[in-house]
Amino acid sequence: MREHGGNLDLAQQHFGGRAEDWIDLSTGINRLPYPVGEVSARAWSALPSRAEIEGLHRAAQHAYRTRAPLVALGGAQAAIQLLPHLAPPGRARIIAPTYNEYAGVLSAAGWEVQEVGELGALEGADLAIIVNPNNPDGRCHSPKDLLALPSRVGRLVVDESFADAVPQLSLASEADRPGLLILRSFGKFYGLAGLRLGFAIGHAADIDRLDAMSGPWPVSGAAIAIGCRALRDDVWAEATSARLARDCVRLDEMAQAQGWRLIGGTALFRLYGTPDALPVQEKLARGHIWSRVFAQKPTWLRLGLPGSEAEWTRLAEVLAR
Numbered sequence: 001m002r003e004h005g006g007n008l009d010l011a012q013q014h015f016g017g018r019a020e021d022w023i024d025l026s027t028g029i030n031r032l033p034y035p036v037g038e039v040s041a042r043a044w045s046a047l048p049s050r051a052e053i054e055g056l057h058r059a060a061q062h063a064y065r066t067r068a069p070l071v072a073l074g075g076a077q078a079a080i081q082l083l084p085h086l087a088p089p090g091r092a093r094i095i096a097p098t099y100n101e102y103a104g105v106l107s108a109a110g111w112e113v114q115e116v117g118e119l120g121a122l123e124g125a126d127l128a129i130i131v132n133p134n135n136p137d138g139r140c141h142s143p144k145d146l147l148a149l150p151s152r153v154g155r156l157v158v159d160e161s162f163a164d165a166v167p168q169l170s171l172a173s174e175a176d177r178p179g180l181l182i183l184r185s186f187g188k189f190y191g192l193a194g195l196r197l198g199f200a201i202g203h204a205a206d207i208d209r210l211d212a213m214s215g216p217w218p219v220s221g222a223a224i225a226i227g228c229r230a231l232r233d234d235v236w237a238e239a240t241s242a243r244l245a246r247d248c249v250r251l252d253e254m255a256q257a258q259g260w261r262l263i264g265g266t267a268l269f270r271l272y273g274t275p276d277a278l279p280v281q282e283k284l285a286r287g288h289i290w291s292r293v294f295a296q297k298p299t300w301l302r303l304g305l306p307g308s309e310a311e312w313t314r315l316a317e318v319l320a321r
Contacts, residue, residue, distance in 0.1 A: 004100075005292040005302070006193075015285045023311050024304070025284075026292040028135065028162060028269040030240070031307025033191025034230045043221035056224045056231075060199050063231035064184060065167065068176035069207040072219045072227070076161050076185040076198035077101065082213050083127075083157065084109030086181075086206060090126030090154065095119070095139075097296075098131045099159065119145060126154035132169060133162045136271050136294070136302050138264035143171055150179040155206075157181045161198075164189035165241040165267035175201040188268055189240070190230050197223045244268065247305045250312070258319060260301070269304045277301040287318030 005026030008019055023031075056072050064070075073079050080101050089110035094102050096115035103113045111127070119141065122128040128149060133140045150156045160182055163170050175182045181202040187193035197219055200210050211218075219227075230236070244267040251270050252262055261273040274280050277293040280301055284291050292302035306312045 005290075005304075008290055011285055011290045015288065017288050022288045022290055023306065023314060024290045025306065025315075026290045026302070027193070027304055028266065029188050029193045029304065030191030030244075030268060031305060031311065032240075032243075034226075034233070034236060036192070036226045037229065039222050039225050043225040046221060048217055048219070048221045048224055052221070052224050053219070056219070056227050059228045059231035060184070060201075063237070064170065064172040064199070064201065066172040066175055066201055068172065068174075068182075068201050069204045070175075070199050070201040071207050071211045071214065072223075073198050073200060073210070073214055074196040074219060075187060075193075076159065076183045078196075078214070078218070079183050079198060079200045079210065080105055082210055084111055085213060086209060087126065087155065091124070092127040092129065093122045093125040093153075094129045095122070095131070095134070097137070098129075099135045099161075102129050102159075119149065122149060122156075123152045127157065128153040128155070129157045129159070131159040131161070133166065133266045134264075135162060135266070136264075136269070136292070136300070138162075138266045138269075138271065140166075140169055143169065143174070146171055147174060150177060153179070155179050155181060157183065159183045161185035161188055162266040162268055164237070165244050172201050176203055178203045178205070181206055186227060186230075189237075192226065192230075195223050195226060196220075197227050241267065244305065251303065251305055254316065254319060255303075263300065265302075269302055272301045272303070273299050274301050275299065283321070284315075284318055287314065287321070289315060289318055 008024050057070055084106050092106045092111045092113045094115050107113050158171055160170055172182050184199045186197040255272050263271040263273050265271045281291050281293050294300045306315050
């Protein structure tokens, strides 16, 4: 398995404790999740109908402010797994450093993968991939710059898994253009990663192929019920975006007091430069707070945002030791 956050079992092996004893800040998942409420018995016991899946699609179109075709999948990761099969293997270029599943999945499917640093270097690729905002450094590209790319590449994939709190960055409203495919994650912003729900938004031809490859029941009845409710809850989304913006400032101030340098981040995680990230990770882990470090960048430390006040208090106490 490639290196990711969320590997809390590894933290427990080294530093003890039960999963519920830990504050997992190694991912970019909202620690104050959407309140799911009641889920009907039928959602658990019956196969989802096509009408229910289409209802989820309409809810996603509402949340992502688009009329473009889309398909619900088992998380954005499910879309990444299908991506290599939308076209015969060719040349793929990825703006890096970024989420490392893209390079691994494409390489395994026979694609020639090149990681590049700038938008201009994507030109001529059969498949170009940009994560916007980027994971882990939060780098952002303007919609105007991105919309200039589809005519210069075979297919442009924009992963907007961290775009919920910055809708002005999203290309979802433009996604029905040929050669443009947008990926969205539900679980991160709504704090329900275990639900395994995401969406691909794009031109009808691409969406139809992804729909066919994903099978008749790509998401669960519970995911449909909760997703429909959450994606139409504009009040919760707006309040959550405002809270996350405040919490980013709060965490950055705590990091600055430690002498760490802000490298970047998104509304759901921050990336800091430290003298050496491993000792910092160990210090936090001894207080049962898990963070993300990077083998290729030994000074980088990524922290998600704490949720409850109790979590913020424990983080402050552990940092003060």
